[in-house]
Amino acid sequence: MTTVIDGNEIGDQITEGVAECTETLVNEGVTPGLATVLMSDDGASETYVSMKQQACAEIGIEGYHYELDADEPAETLFATIDDLNADPAVHGILVQMPVPDHVDKREVLERIDPMKDVDGFHPENVGRLVSGNARYKPCTPHGVQKILAKTGIETEGKDAVVVGRSDIVGKPMANLLIQYGSGGNATATVCHSRTDDLAAKTRDADIVIAAAGVPEMIDGSMLTEGTTVIDVGINRVDADTEKGYELVGDVDFESAKAKADAITPVPGGVGPLTIAMLMYNTVKAASLQSGVDVTLP
Template sequence: MTRIIDGNAIASDIEADVQASVETLRDAGVQPGLATVLMSDDGASETYVSMKQQACDDLGIDGRHHEIDADAPADDLFDRIDDLNADESVHGILVQMPVPDHVEKRAVLERIDPEKDVDGFHPENVGRLVAGNARYKPCTPHGVQKILAAEGIETEGKEAVVVGRSDIVGKPMANLFIQYGDGGNATTTVCHSRTDDLAAKTREADILVAAAGVPEMIDGEMVKEGATVIDVGINRVDADTEKGYELVGDVDFESAKAKAGAITPVPGGVGPLTIAMLLYNTVKAASRQSGVGVDLA
């Protein structure tokens, strides 16, 4: 029987540890704080930020949301980031992507204080990750590691294939798989839009991570018998539903489930872990900046 991985349950366990660490910090007079910044009229981005703020409220983190008009000059965003960098009550800063075309994304990421970069996207933090000394692991790839650990799925010596090479998921995921230590030591292949005979590569995977942003591009014929399939994709496709759409992953769930040993659904798989690890990083940042130790696995 294929095991359907319950991301919500795994995220709940992590959030319980995060909440205990929040209480430890608060007992020491430190209130962990996360600032989210939105410079967009995109409805999906608004929803994502709202979910992150609600999660802060649920766990006792001081969530503060800042909105900047999408047509405002780029300096308005940079000035706000500077203010948050200087605010000692703010331990983590997240600028929701995408930003408008007139704002350079890389400049935004570089503007955030690396100690407050709880997404792990500042070049300094990327470098530390590659060097094997991560300050904050990017939330979604770290969440994938937590899923594998919770399910008892060993990575050492396994063939891991990552489909997608984004800075947010694909690249850091591959880097985590090849690191020494728990959750690493895998032989890792990164595939992308220019990969010849993608199916031949994915069929070699003991652990297959789909993170290309293409609805249901991975089907059962591309999955090795008994493989672990981790579907990072969240795609809206037209459907005869009340909303007029449904959410699907980068994996054709039904056909892949017939071959996989374990698989994450969409929704309810990787998604909950992304937010849980953001809160994890925020509490870790508060601990680092205050010098108050916490017990985070």
């Protein structure tokens, strides 16, 4: 019997624990603050930011939101980041990607104070992650770790294949899987668009984490019986629905479910954990900056 992992339930459990930590901080006079910055007309980005701000309101984090015209010069965005870096009420800063073409994405990431980089993408935080001393784990890979742990799926000694090599998911996911300790100690293989015979790699895996951004690229024929399948992809494909599209993952769910021991759906799998772990990182940032200790879930 295949287990369909309920990401909403796991996300709610983590969010409840984060809310308790938020209350502890507030009682000590520290209200965690998260600033989101949007410099885009992209509808999906606007939705993502709205969801993050809503999550803040639900657990007691102070949300600050800044919208910049996509035609503004890069210096306007950098000045906004500088102001937020200097604001003691703001413990976490998130610049919603993508930014316009005339803005250097790497310069944006490097401009954020690494202590306030709750995405975990500043080079300093990436280096700490790789060295095994993470300050903030990137939200989606950390969420995948939580899913595996809460579902009782052991990573130690397992062969894990990560499909996708992005800075946001693929690379940090592989790094987390090979770390010493709980949620790590796996043998990780990173596959990508240049990988020869991807199916041979995924069939050898105990755990497959799909994060390539290609709709339904992995199906049941590419899996071995009993595999754990974590689908990070969220893709819009044309469909005969009221909206004219539907959301699908990087995994063909039905055929993969027939082979998998456990699998995450799309939507309702990894997505809820991404926001939960952003709240987690924001509260951790407030704790580190204030010196008030909390025990995060």
